[in-house]
Amino acid sequence: MKVVLQNLTKKFPNRNKKAGGEVVAVDDFSFEIPDGKLVGLLGPSGCGKSTTLFMICGLQKPTSGKIFFGEDDVTDLPPENRGVGVVFQNYALYPHLTVKQNITFPLENLKGADKLTKQEMSDKAYEAARLVQIEELMDRKPNELSGGQQQRVAIARAMVKMPKVLLLDEPLSNLDARLRLQTREEIRRIQRETGITTVFVTHDQEEAMSISDVIVVMKDGEVQQIGKPQDVYDDPVNLFVAKFLGTPPINLFDGTVRDQTLYIGEDAVLPAPGVADQEVDVGIRPEGFLLGDDGALCCALTGVEVMGRDISVVSTHEHAQSKTIRSIINAENKVDADAQKVRFSLKPNKVLLFEKQTGKRLCLQ
């Protein structure tokens, strides 16, 4: 089932009544979520991603705009008639019910012709439990489960009615690092197995990049960029997106373009064809540095961190916008940790230029 968001806008009355006015949580959001895909809504907290999710599931009504599931306009439908399954950030498992009772809870609400017998409910609950591999936990109470297990129960409960769309709100934020890795693969597997159109919200770019088919980067209620994770990473439309994606984060420098050439300080580091002369923000991905004695960029070396496959070279530069520059280099290169200076040449496709004022990407020709 594809989901179409059309000019979706949500305004809240300002919480500070004296200031008055409205806060725009989501601003004119249009997007088509293709059938059977896993979409990650990504952005810093307060960017409107959860609000968007709640509008899709029907817990919040958009101020304007429309939502379609397939060809049906569901904008005015209450959540229960939309056929959505939701996994809440804190899982919202009913603490007084067992895992099985939690999973069957949505089924017990069915009325009329859809009403199920006890046996059918039980069968469906076990089917959902099998999907997330928690069959042996059915008689436990939620507080007897680990965070990861609770997460699975929440997913099972969301899936038991076979929803058309599965929505997950910060599904991994309550888990520790190791479980997070496991669970995100789990979510990916479940989504693949069932083919359910899935939207999940996260502020963790790594999480979003690693499992999404498509990511939507949001900021202050506005969509910044939509695309495949790799495309968005390689080709960000503005400085915000470039900064938000990638660990370690992109390194930023103050630069100047003169005569189709990019300068950082007085060093001409790269040709910049097609860019008018101006001051620019230069973003260099950590993997965009190459060691070389004749490299154009000269930095003061502060440390070398060995990580096995890679080494991470930490250095400083007077025109860098952050205290340190972090570059990731293949471990086959040897770096003398006692050296004062280190010289880098740059991979052109890993160097991104942005307009100083607007933060817009300047594309090289």
Next chain:
Amino acid sequence: MERNKAKGWLYLLPAILFLGFFMVYPLIDVFVYSFEEGYNFASQTYQGTGIYNFSYVLHDTYFLQAVKNTFLMVVITVPLSTGIALLISVGLSSIKPLRRLFQTVYFLPYVTNTLAVGLVFMILFKKTEYSDGLVNLLIHWFGGESVDFITGPYWAKMFVLCFYIIWVVMPFKILLLTSALLSVNQSYYNAAKVDGTSGARIFRKITLPMISPTIFYLVITGFIGAFKEYSDAVALFGTDLNAAGMNTIVGYVYDMLYGDSGGYPSYASAAAILLFIIVLTITCINLLVSKKHTTYV
């Protein structure tokens, strides 16, 4: 380790001394009194020991009346006050504007003096030479016969007493229940809503279990409080409760000690011990029942 232990006891000492002198010692003393027959305060003498005091109290019609009154009151006021408080709290927590105002209004009886409230109830219910009371006026309005609530038939007096008690104990219950309701995480309701759960089912299957600890706390303390009822009856019917036929167990104990027919510490002690046994039994039953039906999260 030893030093720490000594320190611990030192810190506990004030509380232990206080509780020992004013709670434990009197309790034991009452227990002793209750078996001493014909104890005399002035001479501090008694005639013998045995269970005569209990037998006397249990055969005293005033005591039996007091027990009947107390039980009736407990059975009526505890469920009703808790139920109504729950209704009002649910109402309060589902409105947004004016919630504060209503919360304050409902809490007012709690900070109002019992005797002052008693006076107001007199005006509402009492029949005098000049007026029949506000409630009787209303009854007249609807074409009913006027009833003497304060000195009239037993059921009318019991009605006023229960009405009064419910009104007095409600604010505290509303206060606790509203905060319990508000502390239920909104995401449970969101989850239930997404699954299409009806309002009644949400209340029964989610809200009630989530606030069950508070409810059972209120029921248990409600039972204990109602069994110890005395001052409210005095506020309505005056100090001679035996004459009014509205005495309570605690009232009986008081009368036996200091009332017009008082001066019998042995009987008073026996009655007090009986009350203690009743309250203990009921509380244990309550705890057993609550264990089955309460979820502590």
